[in-house]
Amino acid sequence: MSALLVVLEHDRGKWSEANDEALTAARQLVADMADGAELHAVLIGDGALDLAGQAGAGGAAVVHVANDAMLTDFGPEACGETVVQLAVAESVAAVMAVGTSRGNEVLAQVAARMDLPFVANCMTIAPGAGSWSMTRVQWGGSLLEDATLDSGDGPKLVTYGHHAVVAAPAAAPGAGEVREFAPTLDASLARTIVKDRDVQTAGVTLSTAPVVVSGGRGVGSAEGFAQLEELASLLGGRVGCSRAVTNLGWRNHTDQVGQTGTRIAPEIYIATGISGAIQHWVGAMASKRILAINTDAEANMVAKADYAVIADLHKVVPAITAEIKRRKGL
Ligand SMILES: Cc1cc2nc3c(=O)[nH]c(=O)nc-3n(C[C@H](O)[C@H](O)[C@H](O)COP(=O)(O)OP(=O)(O)OC[C@H]3O[C@@H](n4cnc5c(N)ncnc54)[C@H](O)[C@@H]3O)c2cc1C
Numbered sequence: 001m002s003a004l005l006v007v008l009e010h011d012r013g014k015w016s017e018a019n020d021e022a023l024t025a026a027r028q029l030v031a032d033m034a035d036g037a038e039l040h041a042v043l044i045g046d047g048a049l050d051l052a053g054q055a056g057a058g059g060a061a062v063v064h065v066a067n068d069a070m071l072t073d074f075g076p077e078a079c080g081e082t083v084v085q086l087a088v089a090e091s092v093a094a095v096m097a098v099g100t101s102r103g104n105e106v107l108a109q110v111a112a113r114m115d116l117p118f119v120a121n122c123m124t125i126a127p128g129a130g131s132w133s134m135t136r137v138q139w140g141g142s143l144l145e146d147a148t149l150d151s152g153d154g155p156k157l158v159t160y161g162h163h164a165v166v167a168a169p170a171a172a173p174g175a176g177e178v179r180e181f182a183p184t185l186d187a188s189l190a191r192t193i194v195k196d197r198d199v200q201t202a203g204v205t206l207s208t209a210p211v212v213v214s215g216g217r218g219v220g221s222a223e224g225f226a227q228l229e230e231l232a233s234l235l236g237g238r239v240g241c242s243r244a245v246t247n248l249g250w251r252n253h254t255d256q257v258g259q260t261g262t263r264i265a266p267e268i269y270i271a272t273g274i275s276g277a278i279q280h281w282v283g284a285m286a287s288k289r290i291l292a293i294n295t296d297a298e299a300n301m302v303a304k305a306d307y308a309v310i311a312d313l314h315k316v317v318p319a320i321t322a323e324i325k326r327r328k329g330l
Contacts, residue, residue, distance in 0.1 A: 002093035003040045003062070004030050005155075007083055008055055009102055011074070011197070013047020015054055017208050018098040020167035023058030025125075025160045026096055027170060033127045037093055039174060040064060042086055042181070044079050045071040049178070056176015058169075064090075066181040074102065075193035080109020082183040087114075089181075092155050094127075099159035107159050116154045119147055121161040137161050137282075162207075163265040163286040198254075204238055206255065211237025212266045212287070214257055215245060216280075218273020218294065218313055222250035227317045228272065234324050240264065242274050258283035272313040276301025293317065 006026040009016035023041070030039045041060035043051050045067065052063040064086055070078045083106060087095050095110060097103035099121045111118035122134040123144065131150040138145045149156055206212065213232040215225055225239060232239045240257040241250070257264055259279040269287035274280060276292070276299055284290065285304075292305035293313045302308045309316050 002033070002035050003038045003090055004033065005040045005042060005064075005083070005087055005090065005092040005095045006060070007095065007097040007103065007106055008041050008043050008051070009097075009100065010043060010045075010047060010051055012045070013050050015051055016100070017167075018100050018103065018162060019055070020058065021160065021163070021165045022096070022098045022103075023055070023060070023170065024167050025098070025165040027059045029094070029096065029125060029127060032125075033093065034129055035093075038062065040090065040092065042066060042083060044082055045074065052178045053176060055174075057173045059172075059174045060176055061174045062177045062179060064179050064181045066183055068183055068185050070185045070190055070193075071183075073194045075190060076102075076105045076109050077191055078185050078189040078193070079106045080113060081185060081189055082181075083110050084113045085183045086181055087155055094132075094156040094158065097159045098165075099161050103159050103162075107157055111157050114154055114157075116151050116157055117149060118157040118159075119149050120159045121164070122158055123161060123164045125158055125160070127156075132156050132158070134158065137164075162263050204236070206238050206240055206257070206262045207264055209238040209264070210267045211235040211270070212240045212257070212264050212268075213237055213270045213272070214240035214242065214274060214284075215251075215272050215313075216242040216274030217244040217248070219245065219250070220273075220314075224314070225251065227314070227321070231270070231317055231321045231324075234321060234328070234330075237266065242277075242280050256283075271301050271305070272317060274301050275299050276304060 008019045030037045038061045040062045041055040042064040048065045055063045066082045121137045125134045131148050213228045215228050228239050241255045246253050246256045259282045263283045265286035267288050269290045272293040290305040292301040292308045293316045297310045
């Protein structure tokens with residue numbers, strides 16, 4: 001029986017939310033593959049074994065756990081080579097991941113090492129008997145492209161766009177058979193390895209926050225973000241920003257929403273003083289609802305928003321905060 005291998009992510013045993021999307025998409029792909037493919041998952045590195053049960057619960061029939069001293073921390077070359085060796089050993093029909101920066105980097109490594117084509121950031125994938133058809137996001141989200149993938153005798157290599165699939169629990173768990181895999185890795189694969197990490201500050205992350213309150217150049221200063229912090233905190237959300245803001249040094253790049261920042265998918269996105277350039281929009285377009293606050297009624301963000309207030313954000317944001325506090329009795 002052929003297999004679809006889904007590459008799952010974690011950081012030293014901390015499950016990535018993108019895995020729920022990956023398993024949801026993988027279950028559908030396996031169902032659509034004509035020859036009754038089996039869903040295999042791979043978890044790589046320290047702490048992977050602890051997550052095997054979660055991968056099984058998500059529908060994986062087989063969970064490969066790859067370990068090696070070089071895989072303790074994430075390194076794209078070592079992870080990519082590990083996936084290649086596993087894909088060859090298992091003769092998989094396809095390798096899939098979610099197109100987070102890590103997912104796309106590992107699949108790009110796999111493609112280069114196997115000398116195979118790779119289609120990244122798909123919205124939909126239709127497996128065929130020979131070639132596969134897909135619609136993928138191009139040019140930072142401004143274009144949807146219909147593509148055909150033909151990999152000859154090699155496995156199909158694909159990623160779904162991050163947040164392109166709505167994660168759902170499996171109707172029934174997979175068998176979750178755990179298989180340990182020991183790749184052969186040499187020192188040349190240790191060129192890039194994650195060594196240090198910033199500890200996540202308490203609360204939700206930007207990419208998973210239910211509410212994101214973002215500020216752009218219109219906020220006017222680093223200090224101006226205090227109003228946005230207060231509103232975000234009242235709503236249980238996070239503060240984001242545009243690249244103009246990170247370029248000006250008002251916020252860290254970790255807060256940036258967009259093509260070269262984080263892609264978000266909150267229930268509500270409150271975009272204040274942001275014009276809505278395409279590079280910002282691609283990071284925000286998965287938001288369920290958008291409220292734009294802008295002095296310019298013609299701004300792109302206003303045109304794309306579900307709700308808009310055409311006024312000075314320095315008046316509107318404190319007014320919203322005051323009303324929420326009043327209703328909460330604070
Ligand atoms: C390769 C590349 C990648 C990029 N990646 C990203 C990315 O990841 N994320 C990103 O954001 N950008 C990105 N950019 C930059 C992008 O093109 C825009 O320049 C940027 O998003 C503009 O930021 P902004 O909306 O804050 O500023 P501006 O475009 O200057 O807009 C400021 C807005 O604030 C409004 N305003 C001003 N004062 C007030 C006020 N008092 N109250 C309310 N509204 C007010 C104005 O009407 C205006 O609409 C990228 C660009 C390139 C070339």
